[in-house]
Amino acid sequence: MKEQIVYEDNHLLVVNKKVGQLVQGDKTGDESLLESIKNFIKKRDDKPGNVFLGLVHRIDRPTSGLVIYAKTSKALSRLTQMVKNREVKKTYWAVVGKEIIPQSQRLVHYLKKNEKNNKASVFTKVTEGAKEAILTYYIIKILDNYMLLEIDLETGRHHQIRAQLSKTGIPIKGDLKYGAPRSNPDGGINLHARKLEFIHPVTKEEIEIIAPVPQNDAIWRACEE
Secondary structure: OHHHHHEEEEOOEEEEEEOOOOOOHHHHHHOOOHHHHHHHHHHOOOOOOOOOOOOOOOOOOEEEEEEEEOOHHHHHHHHHHHHHHOOOOOEEEEEEEEOOOOEEEEEEEEEEEEEOOOEEEOOOOHHHHEEEEEEEEEEEEEEOOOEEEEEEEOOOOOOOOHHHHOOOOOOOOOHHHOOOOOOOOOOOOOOOEEEEEEOOOOOOOOOEEOOOOOOOHHHHHHHHH
């Protein structure tokens, strides 16, 4: 757990989530990062009683990268509001197949979550029950068989990046749910929450955090070189 913590102070803690880790408990009953961090802090700081830790935002289980947890209720309420107001800038990296697409593009779609199959349906025009989803991607590296995209999110919808890139004809490597031809050995997908930028909710200083990519994946390592 110590290795995964990339930033910590009295108010917040940011971890670099591994593929397959849950950010918080769900119906699978698997131990979540929230529980693991609480146990780690309790032991490390020799804390009696319960450790307060609140999840500020989520990323999908097959995704890796940065997740913010709040260590105080004041930081939690402020950060949650900042995420809602889009005051936390999130930058993602995604590995996609080599296709002929514009160097950069702003994608605007309408997404509707299907609870049954836990998947987002994508529409190109306003549709009842669908929410507007906006992102901008940039091709930042070309490998032998893949491309690395940097993605700026304007909205935060369920499976947004996965669904929008799939609709554009470039599903994320390993993402079978959204049309990738094959899975990754670790069951994850090549989507990484790379960078967070925000004003600290208490100290008001500018925070910028960058997460290293998963080192057990040769393609990710090639992206970072």
